[in-house]
Amino acid sequence: MCGIVGAIADRDVVPVLIDGLKRLEYRGYDSAGIAVLDQDDIRRVRRTGRVSEMEAAAQAEGFNAQVGIGHTRWATHGGVTEANAHPHCSHGVALVHNGIIENHEQQREKLRAMGYEFESQTDTEVIAHLIHSHLKAGADLLGAVQKSVKELHGAYALAVVSRKEPGRLIAARMGCPLLIGLGEGENFIASDVSAIIQATRKVIFLEEGDTADITRESVRVFDGDGQTIERETHLSDVSLASLELGPYRHFMQKEIHEQPRAIGDTIEAVIDNGAFGAELFGKNAEEVLRDIEGVQILACGTSYYAGMTARYWVEQIAGIPCTVEIASEYRYRAAVANPKQLIVTISQSGETLDTMEALKYAKSLGHDKTLSICNVPESAIPRASKLVYYTRAGAEIGVASTKAFTTQLVALFTLTCTIAKLRGRLDAEGEASYLDCLRQLPGSIQHALNLEPQIKAWSDKFAPKNHALFLGRGVHYPIALEGALKLKEISYIHAEAYPAGELKHGPLALVDEQMPVVVIAPNDALLEKVKSNMQEVRARGGQLFVFTDEDSQFGESEGVHVIRAPRHVGVLSPIMHTIPVQLLAYHVALARGTDVDKPRNLAKSVTVE
Incomplete structure (x- = not known):
């Protein structure tokens, strides 16, 4: 829920950090801060409230550095105070953290016994002290981070710097999104590509359990066992224009008015295909979808309401049972599995923790027919699913979801018609009628906007x-x-x-x-x-x-x-x-x-x- 940005370069990275945090404001936050390595020492500034307040403080104090990390925090452990804001430090180590560490109390007791003192109420400060304890025992920064994360239970995305190794930036992830941006003589990390799109479009998405050692000239990624691994480089299609307001007063207003185009882009493959087909959902989709006996939809918030709408379509048009459940409830109950049931997860970001964990739980019960509907390519939930349908809503900045919801509905209707066709419940005349409905939908949405x-x-x-x-x-x-x-x-x-x-x-x-x-x-x-x-x-x-x-x-x-x-x-x-x-x-x-x-x-x- 928080935002991370980091940079290592031959230029002043403070403007990069500040700009990145501003682009992450849409994610929701209540405090912000940066930490930089300046002449082999750590300088830090944190403020509650908006990024602009922290920016003004950094400018007043003359921040200028070639290595740094930044964060916007949404309070979980501890109230909205400057002491609880990130980055957190421990004896020359500074880090920022997204996620929740479930065993932080046990770690806190252990670290206190070792002589560490705590200045905040957060679970994050535990990680900073833990990393320092391993540095003190002789590990280098990469090794200290790798040893530390093995002692943590929960979810995390981490960016870590140390005054003893000013030429390195260490990253790690488990359960929370984190990516690396690749530049020329400079590299970046972020929780969201929008934070670094002004600097680079080349990104590497870290996988579960990965750590990364980042310098100005190189990036090395290690899997959960500490083995060097190659992760694919992607070219982001996020545009700077999509992150700007243009003529609108708010991003929510802009995104409401972008819905005709977003829906048109989402149905483009269906319309170009001239038919509902399993191939729209990925390789071997027909094999997965043809013999299903029901559909189970798992989602949260607005995505859950999209699933509730789809239940009416699935049962009426496809003629098979459909259940819809809040992901955070499903993952903690003793569900009865039917391996012939299709598990559909819906998430705008593809990183919604409850939905991701619900998918993992479903797979542990023996469900291997999995499909995700998502707006962010290469995010965690699509990667964990056998099939995927990407909504092409584009960047959604406003916290209240608008175009993500309507494009999810379009995707679910497409899935419904595809299943109905495979089951022999949708003849050529019916298919043509539904395709025509989809073609007319962007125009109907525009008429509604005129109200x-x-x-x-x-x-x-x-x-x-x-x-x-x-x-x-x-x-x-x-x-x-x-x-x-x-x-x-x-x-x-x-x-x-x-x-x-x-x-x-x-x-x-x-x-x-x-x-x-x-x-x-x-x-x-x-x-x-x-x-x-x-x-x-x-x-x-x-x-x-x-x-x-x-x-x-x-x-x-x-x-x-x-x-x-x-x-x-x-x-x-x-x-x-x-x-x-x-x-x-x-x-x-x-x-x-x-x-x-x-x-x-x-x-x-x-x-x-």
Whole structure:
């Protein structure tokens, strides 16, 4: 959840570190710091709050160095204080750390007995002292890091420097993403390629258990057994333009408006293929998908709601059972395995720890039919899966997911149709119809974006409220959940979502004139049922805010506010109706004056439990 950047060069790396940390701000953080080797001594500056505050302090103190590491911290162990901010130091060793060390208390007791004193409440400071203890015993910096990580239980990405070996930068990873950027006479490390894209596009993704010895001129990677290993070099396709705001006020607004293109890019392979085919998911995909007896989807947060939507499609179109489970719950229960069940993991980053661990657990139970839906090539979850479908959403900077969610839905619909076709449940006419739906989807999304002025007009009615309800039925119920989540995330209004039919089973007690009720009410088979539920709200004085379609047969009235999408888009209606709830959350947050792209307490890439 935190961000790491490091550099070793013949030039001043402080601007590189600062710029990298600024590009990592979207991940969510509450403090920032850098440590540099200046004339064989370590200089460090840390601040709570924004990177800009730490930058000002570094400039005031005249930081200039050719080796350094930087970090943005999202607090886990210990509060938001300067003492708990990274980097952490121990007798000439400085390091930054993403992840959580589960046995830090035992290590802390051991190190205290050895005479080490602790200045912070963090688990990270344990690692700094542990590395120093091995240096003191005679190991070099690489060896000290390799020995230390073998004593750690948990997840980590580490970047380490030492004043005794100023020409080296050591990296290590287990469970948290870390990559190396390759330059000419200079090299870099980062938790996310966006942090170093201004310096290089050539990157090496470290694997589980890897350590790396990085100098200006060379990079050596070692596996978990300490053996030298070659890792493939990749050319990143992340563009600097995708990391800039352009004409938009916030990245969330930009990313909402990028959805027609993101969806078009994600379906490009399907449309070019002219058919749904197993080859879209990788080699030997037909062998994996043809004889499955069910689908189990594992995901967290917004990705979980994408899976909930897909359940309706899979069971209706493909005709096989589909279950959807929160990854952090699945990994800790005694699941009953069916080896013919397809395990589908969904993650925007491909590094979501709970989802990765759930996948490992599923494989340990004997599941070998695994497929990941992900937005980041070469990330951990796709590498651990037999099949993969990459959403081509591009860089998503805003913490609240928008285009990642809708492209995940597109990927899941493509998977559904492919399974249905392999099972003989999708004939040529049906396939052509669904392909046409996909072709028209980017245009339908653009039509939905054109509703923004009307949605913005609603925001003033929501801004003074402290609570809201979202209602949907059938396949649109998960979209109501997603709408409530978006409103919570960025406006801090408490919002809950329910299947509309559940309203009378308890939530109706909350409804009064102070409780806005948002209803997803497309013109489908359940519309009349939803209308009845809306009457229950109006009878209690509740204010209704209804997203519907042009051909729905009801209009505005006292206490009933209606916005109509230009047309009903059939089976893909959940994707199109996602756009209005995203825009509603965005404009309500603007009206309330919250930090839209960096909501409090949240992070973009969740690499801790």
